[in-house]
Structure formats: structure tokens, C-alpha cells
Amino acid sequence: MSHTDYGETEAVFTPRPDLPPPASTVGLVGWVRSNLVPDWFNGAMTVLAIIALFMVIPPIINWTLLDAHFVGDSRKACKPNVQIIRDKVTTQGTMPDGSTIEVQATADRIVIPEGVTPNVRWERKMVEGVVRAKGREYAKVVVEKDVVIEGACWVFVGIRFDQFIYGFYPREERWRPTAVIGIGLLMIIYALTDGLPHRGRVAMFLLIPFPVIAFFMFSGGVFGMPHVDNAKWGGLVLTIIISSVAITGALPIGISLALGRRSQMPIIRWFCVLVIEFFRSVPMITILFMALVVLPLFLPAGTSFDQLLRVLIGVTLFVAAYTAEVVRGGLQALPKGQYEAANALGLGYWKMMRLIILPQALRIMIPAIVSLFIGIFKDTTLVQIVGLNDLLTMVQLAVTDAQWIGLSKEGYFFCGFVFFIFCFSMSRYSMYLERKLHTGH
Amino acid sequence: MSDSAADIDVDQSKLKISDEIAIQINAMHKWYGSFHVLKDINLTVNQGERIVVCGPSGSGKSTLIRCINRLEEHQQGQIFVDNVELTNDLKNIDTVRREVGMVFQHFNLFPHLTVLENCTLAPIWVRKMPKAEAEEIGMRFLETVRIPEQADKFPGQLSGGQQQRVAIARSLCMNPRIMLFDEPTSALDPEMIKEVLEVMIQLAEDGMTMICVTHEMGFARKVANRVIFMDQGEIVEQNEPEEFFNNPKSDRTQLFLSQILSH
Ligand SMILES: Nc1ncnc2c1ncn2[C@@H]1O[C@H](COP(=O)(O)OP(=O)(O)O)[C@@H](O)[C@H]1O
Numbered sequence: 191m192s193h194t195d196y197g198e199t200e201a202v203f204t205p206r207p208d209l210p211p212p213a214s215t216v217g218l219v220g221w222v223r224s225n226l227v228p229d230w231f232n233g234a235m236t237v238l239a240i241i242a243l244f245m246v247i248p249p250i251i252n253w254t255l256l257d258a259h260f261v262g263d264s265r266k267a268c269k270p271n272v273q274i275i276r277d278k279v280t281t282q283g284t285m286p287d288g289s290t291i292e293v294q295a296t297a298d299r300i301v302i303p304e305g306v307t308p309n310v311r312w313e314r315k316m317v318e319g320v321v322r323a324k325g326r327e328y329a330k331v332v333v334e335k336d337v338v339i340e341g342a343c344w345v346f347v348g349i350r351f352d353q354f355i356y357g358f359y360p361r362e363e364r365w366r367p368t369a370v371i372g373i374g375l376l377m378i379i380y381a382l383t384d385g386l387p388h389r390g391r392v393a394m395f396l397l398i399p400f401p402v403i404a405f406f407m408f409s410g411g412v413f414g415m416p417h418v419d420n421a422k423w424g425g426l427v428l429t430i431i432i433s434s435v436a437i438t439g440a441l442p443i444g445i446s447l448a449l450g451r452r453s454q455m456p457i458i459r460w461f462c463v464l465v466i467e468f469f470r471s472v473p474m475i476t477i478l479f480m481a482l483v484v485l486p487l488f489l490p491a492g493t494s495f496d497q498l499l500r501v502l503i504g505v506t507l508f509v510a511a512y513t514a515e516v517v518r519g520g521l522q523a524l525p526k527g528q529y530e531a532a533n534a535l536g537l538g539y540w541k542m543m544r545l546i547i548l549p550q551a552l553r554i555m556i557p558a559i560v561s562l563f564i565g566i567f568k569d570t571t572l573v574q575i576v577g578l579n580d581l582l583t584m585v586q587l588a589v590t591d592a593q594w595i596g597l598s599k600e601g602y603f604f605c606g607f608v609f610f611i612f613c614f615s616m617s618r619y620s621m622y623l624e625r626k627l628h629t630g631h
Numbered sequence: 632m633s634d635s636a637a638d639i640d641v642d643q644s645k646l647k648i649s650d651e652i653a654i655q656i657n658a659m660h661k662w663y664g665s666f667h668v669l670k671d672i673n674l675t676v677n678q679g680e681r682i683v684v685c686g687p688s689g690s691g692k693s694t695l696i697r698c699i700n701r702l703e704e705h706q707q708g709q710i711f712v713d714n715v716e717l718t719n720d721l722k723n724i725d726t727v728r729r730e731v732g733m734v735f736q737h738f739n740l741f742p743h744l745t746v747l748e749n750c751t752l753a754p755i756w757v758r759k760m761p762k763a764e765a766e767e768i769g770m771r772f773l774e775t776v777r778i779p780e781q782a783d784k785f786p787g788q789l790s791g792g793q794q795q796r797v798a799i800a801r802s803l804c805m806n807p808r809i810m811l812f813d814e815p816t817s818a819l820d821p822e823m824i825k826e827v828l829e830v831m832i833q834l835a836e837d838g839m840t841m842i843c844v845t846h847e848m849g850f851a852r853k854v855a856n857r858v859i860f861m862d863q864g865e866i867v868e869q870n871e872p873e874e875f876f877n878n879p880k881s882d883r884t885q886l887f888l889s890q891i892l893s894h
Pocket residue numbers: 663666668686687688689690691692693694695
């Protein structure tokens with residue numbers, strides 16, 4: 191840095207104490223000002239949003255928690271235990287021509303039987319209705335009534351919970367899927383946590399031997415575990431099986447397809463282009479039907495081929511085609527110099543890909559791949575149409591059960607909640623990674 | 632033209648050339664599609680020579696040195712490196728790439744690996760060296776380029792000059808007999824050019840065969856034993872540095888020199 195000469199005068203620098211930042215940028219007031227009301231338009235939007243939240247949130251909380259029924263062993267537990275009596279009242283009715291007339295109407299009154307603590311809340315409301323007045327004419331009336339506030343019947347979900355999770359997997363064998371998924375989840379969390387030792391090995395274990403172990407645990411027939419036909423696998427467990435097989439299978443296949451698409455050899459290149467473009471241009475539902483109907487045509491006659499396996503192959507290839515395009519994008523994003531430096535050092539194609547190119551490309555692609563996987567986790571609900579009993583199917587079966595008719599809200603709410611938990615955690619993880627990639631190296 | 636090599640001392644007695652031929656290029660041509668980028672290149676480089684290649688942008692300098700380690704393929708003529716001919720034979724390409732190190736204008740370090748890992752990668756995976764030994768060698772060459780203390784950082788945390796020195800160390804770890812430099816200092820700020828040139832001069836003093844595309848004329852005068860001028864895909868003129876700069880023969884060379892020296 192050049193030194194500036196000010197001549198005779200000697201500038202003396204005395205630091206002054208720092209001023210505090212202006213009040214408008216710190217604290218609650220500052221936060222509110224900069225985030226909620228930066229200008230009149232956004233201020234208005236904030237007000238509208240607050241009003242909308244006030245309208246939506248309390249009823250949801252009331253229904254799901256405050257007025258909900260949690261304990262019990264049958265539908266009875268959700269029935270109000272108070273008595274509803276029809277009272278006769280005399281009131282004013284309005285005739286169609288606008289004249290008023292005295293009419294008899296009924297009004298519900300809630301009575302608490304002796305020794306009973308009411309299990310519901312109710313409110314007295316002005317309810318409009320019509321009553322018969324003179325002969326064939328009707329009059330409008332407004333009567334004050336007691337109305338029971340509806341709450342969710344979680345008893346239903348509780349009783350059906352095991353079926354939602356395990357489908358028709360035999361009760362006494364359910365520890366097997368529980369163990370596999372529990373251990374698998376723990377290992378995934380371990381492998382994704384920064385700074386733990388041997389993360390790579392845990393990940394390798396998850397990718398190679400674990401699926402085989404998982405298969406034998408689910409299917410049984412070895413080590414004295416009774417065989418469980420995969421037609422009985424279902425519920426959330428099946429949803430997890432399909433999506434994890436599709437995801438773990440799609441990564442290597444998708445990477446291979448992406449590399450093949452950039453190959454120098456025309457036959458390989460065209461083959462990969464064909465596979466990728468085919469699976470990307472056909473809807474998942476079509477793929478599922480084709481897996482059922484078309485796949486057997488390619489197999490020797492007489493081979494019976496498992497339904498679930500066919501669906502797994504179809505879904506995996508479907509996801510692989512999308513993964514391939516994401517990977518291709520990642521490969522294109524890498525500067526040519528990386529390939530050249532690797533070549534100049536004498537690394538061959540496979541070592542270059544494994545050590546230099548893919549680690550960098552995959553890092554760039556993680557967010558895109560995770561959102562792809564979130565999509566596929568939700569799309570597994572489509573397997574219902576080819577007769578597999580995933581979580582959504584189990585819920586639908588339960589809500590159409592005569593014993594629980596009318597409780598579809600609870601069933602779908604639960605189903606949505608489970609999907610939300612899974613997808614939201616994946617999405618949070620991907621956001622975390624993105625932030626890490628921006629700040630890291 | 633600034634001369635960043637001006638105040639670096641070169642021990643001329645250490646710069647020795649042997650009679651052994653390191654690189655031989657015979658009547659070599661290369662085309663990009665229909666564009667004739669290299670025309671009838673003939674060049675013999677002995678072990679221990681330091682050759683500076685200069686010429687206007689687009690004249691084919693990069694392409695020429697990239698043909699020597701087969702980052703580019705030539706279509707006619709022959710290239711021998713240490714008596715191994717570069718053909719489509721992958722084994723030959725492999726042998727040559729082990730003998731030839733390359734340093735790029737934009738460093739091309741591997742950003743996902745630490746400095747030391749950048750250095751040990753090729754020894755471990757190409758030379759099948761045990762990790763500990765590779766790390767020892769890596770540290771040794773990081774000392775040669777004077778940044779052993781940066782070994783555990785990532786390339787993105789280093790300055791341009793430091794990155795280029797790591798790139799040189801990375802090449803040296805493969806123990807090459809020949810080093811190719813493609814404008815190693817032209818992406819660097821002036822104050823960093825010198826630290827890279829110092830390392831290159833040290834390599835020359837250690838007897839490395841070097842072909843260097845550069846416009847650092849001070850470096851050419853002090854270190855090179857031959858300067859090659861290229862224009863439009865041809866080697867127009869080559870000579871010892873003093874003769875080349877003081878007595879250029881062709882008009883094109885004179886024009887080029889007058890342009891870069893007047894800066
Ligand atoms: N991959 C390529 N495809 C087509 N033309 C190229 C390619 N690489 C370089 N060229 C052309 O070849 C000529 C020589 O390039 P290059 O060797 O990089 O020149 P220099 O290094 O002397 O500036 C330039 O005209 C350039 O546009």
C-alpha cells in the first residue's frame with residue numbers, strides 16, 4: 191500500500207467509540223419493521239396473512255387436539271356421552287311474502303346425565319331453519335340450539351395404526367420390518383451426520399449388503415423365520431420399501447445412464463438416450479401398468495414373476511431416468527479443466543470419474559436429487575392402482591370399513607401427516623446441505 | 632511488459648542439457664474439423680532443455696503442448712516422448728502421461744480435495760504407492776514449492792499464486808521427466824507471478840526438461856535455452872534467447888516482439 195504524505199501537519203487519529211446501531215435495525219421492532227412492514231404493500235399482505243392464519247389455525251387445533259378423542263377401544267369412545275333433547279319452542283317465523291307469524295319449532299338442548307363428565311364441548315348458536323306453517327306454506331325461523339363441536343376421532347387411527355404401518359403383515363412377525371426399518375433409519379442418520387467416524391463404511395453397508403439382509407428379514411424362510419408372502423406386505427412399510435429400493439437402485443443406474451449418454455461409443459450412447467427419454471416421456475402410472483402387463487412378455491413363458499418385483503423394477507427405472515438427467519446436468523457443470531488435469535496425471539476414465547468427477551458432480555446435484563426423491567416418495571401412492579397395499583390404500587380400506595364409516599377426515603389427515611414428516615425431513619436435510627455447500631468448499 | 636523474473640538469480644552452471652532425446656516431433660499436423668491448427672511441426676527436445684514457446688493468441692501454442700501428453704490427438708506425423716510413440720494405443724498414452732507433468736493456466740486443482748490430497752491422489756491411484764509414502768513425497772514437494780503449511784487447506788482457501796504452486800507440486804509428485812507449462816502465470820496478479828517463476832527456475836536448476844508457453848520474456852532470457860515463436864499453427868522461428876530477442880529473423884517475429892515488448 192502506498193503511503194500518503196500530508197506534509198507538515200500531523201494527522202492524529204483518535205478512535206471514537208462505536209455508536210450503537212440505529213434502533214430501527216435491531217430488536218423486535220427492527221425485525222418487525224424489516225420483515226413484516228417494509229412498505230405499505232407488504233404491510234397489507236402481512237395483515238391479510240395474519241387474518242387468514244387466525245381463521246384457519248384455531249379450528250384446526252380445536253379439531254385435531256382440543257376436541258379430539260384419543261383414548262378408547264371402539265368407535266363408541268368418540269360418541270358424545272351427553273344427551274341431546276329435542277325441545278319444542280314457540281317462535282316467530284317469516285313467511286315468503288315477508289309477513290311474520292307465530293310457529294312451533296324444535297331446538298336441541300344438551301343435558302348432562304348424572305355422574306357423567308361430558309367428553310365434548312358444545313355451543314349455543316342461532317341456527318336458521320324452515321318449519322311448516324299454514325298448510326303447505328313454510329316459514330323461515332331462527333332458533334337458538336345447542337350444537338356439539340366436532341373433534342377428530344384418533345381412536346380410529348390408533349386402532350388401525352398397526353395396519354396402516356404394516357399392512358397385512360402377520361402380527362407376531364411385525365418385529366422384523368420394525369427392526370429392519372429402525373436399524374436402516376439409524377444407519378442413514380449416522381451416515382449423514384458430519385464428523386462421525388467410518389461414515390463411508392456405514393453408507394457402503396447400507397448400499398450393498400443391507401438390502402439383501404432386509405429382503406430376507408421381510409420375506410423370511412431362513413433362520414427359522416416363517417415365510418411371509420409379499421402380497422401381505424403393506425402400509426407405510428411397503429411405501430418405505432418401494433421408495434428406498436427405487437432410490438438406492440436409481441442412483442447407480444442413473445449415474446451409469448448419464449455416463450453412457452456422454453460415451454464416445456454410439457451404440458452405448460444411443461441405448462442410454464433411448465432408455466432415458468422413454469422413461470421420462472411416459473407417466474408413472476403407465477410405467478406401472480406396463481410393468482404388470484408388458485414385462486412378462488420379455489420373460490420365458492411359464493416363469494411366474496412376482497408382482498411387487500415387477501413394480502419395483504418399473505419404478506426404479508423411472509426414477510433412474512430422471513436421476514440420469516440430473517447427473518448429466520451436474521457433469522456438465524464441471525469445468526473441462528478438471529477432466530484435463532485428471533487425464534494429465536495419468537488417471538484412467540473410471541478412476542477419474544470415481545475420484546474427481548462424480549464426487550464433485552454429486553455434491554452439486556444433491557439438492558436436485560433430494561427433491562427428486564421427495565417426489566418419488568409421494569408418487570409411490572400410485573402403486574395402489576396395480577393392487578399393492580401402500581399406506582394410502584390401507585387408509586382408504588379403513589375409512590370405507592362399515593364400522594368406521596364417516597371417519598375419512600381422520601384417516602387422510604393421518605396419511606398426509608406421515609407423508610409430511612418424511613418429505614419435510616428430506617427437504618430440511620437438503621436445505622441444510624445446500625447451505626453447507628455455499629459456505630463450505 | 633513487466634519483468635517479474637528481473638531480480639531472481641539463476642545459477643547458469645546448473646542448467647545442463649544432455650544428448651538424450653526427450654521429445655521428438657516429426658512433420659506433425661493437427662486439424663479441428665477442417666481448421667488446420669498445427670502445420671508441419673518438427674521439433675526435437677533434448678533431456679534438460681528449457682524451451683519457451685511464444686506467439687500471438689490463437690497461434691496453436693496450447694494445442695502443440697497438449698499434443699505432447701495427448702490431451703489432444705494429432706492426425707498426421709509422429710510424436711515420440713522418451714522413445715514411446717503417441718498413437719491410439721492406450722498403454723503408450725499411459726506411459727507418456729506418467730513421464731510428463733502439466734501445469735495449466737487456471738491451475739485446475741481438485742477443489743474437493745485438500746492440498747495434500749491433490750498431491751497424493753495420482754501417486755496412490757496411478758502409481759499404486761502406499762498412502763504414507765505418497766504423503767511423505769507430497770509434503771516434500773510442497774516444501775519444494777514453499778507451502779508445506781497449507782497442506783490441509785482446500786484449494787479455494789489459497790491465493791492464485793499458491794494454487795499454481797500446489798499445481799506444480801501435484802505434477803512433481805508423479806516424478807515426471809518432462810514438465811509442460813501452459814501460460815502458468817497469465818491468470819495471476821503481478822505480485823504472485825514471481826513466486827511461481829521462482830519455483831519454475833528452481834525446477835530448471837534441478838535439471839527438469841521444460842516446455843513453457845509464456846510471455847514472461849525475462850524468464851525466457853534467463854532460463855530458456857531456446858525460444859520458439861509460433862504463428863498461425865506454424866513454428867516460424869526458433870533461436871537462443873539472446874539471438875531471438877536481439878536479432879529476430881522473420882517479419883512476423885519482429886512485429887510480435889515489438890508488440891509485447893512495447894507494453
Ligand atoms: N477444441 C477446439 N475446437 C476447435 N478449435 C479449437 C479448439 N481448441 C482450440 N481451437 C482453435 O485452435 C486455435 C489454436 O488454439 P490454441 O492452441 O489454444 O492457441 P494459443 O494457445 O496459441 O492461444 C485457435 O484458433 C482456437 O480457436
